[in-house]
Amino acid sequence: MAPRQCPKCDLRFATADELDDHLARDHAVDPERLPDRRPVPPPPPPPPAAPGR
Numbered sequence: 545m546a547p548r549q550c551p552k553c554d555l556r557f558a559t560a561d562e563l564d565d566h567l568a569r570d571h572a573v574d575p576e577r578l579p580d581r582r583p584v585p586p587p588p589p590p591p592p593a594a595p596g597r
């Protein structure tokens with residue numbers, strides 16, 4: 545697993561949990577609000593084929 549770089553400083557953490565804890569303690573950041581902590585949503589399904597073909 546790649547180390548997680550703190551977006552607020554130069555520290556790195558082995559796990560997302562450690563980074564979350566650091567953000568909450570040292571930067572007063574809610575990790576849930578960081579965009580790069582969200583899972584990537586699946587792409588939308590393709591539109592249905594146009595009728596009449």
Ligand SMILES: [Zn+2]
Binds near residue numbers: 550552553554566570
């Ligand atoms: Zn930091």
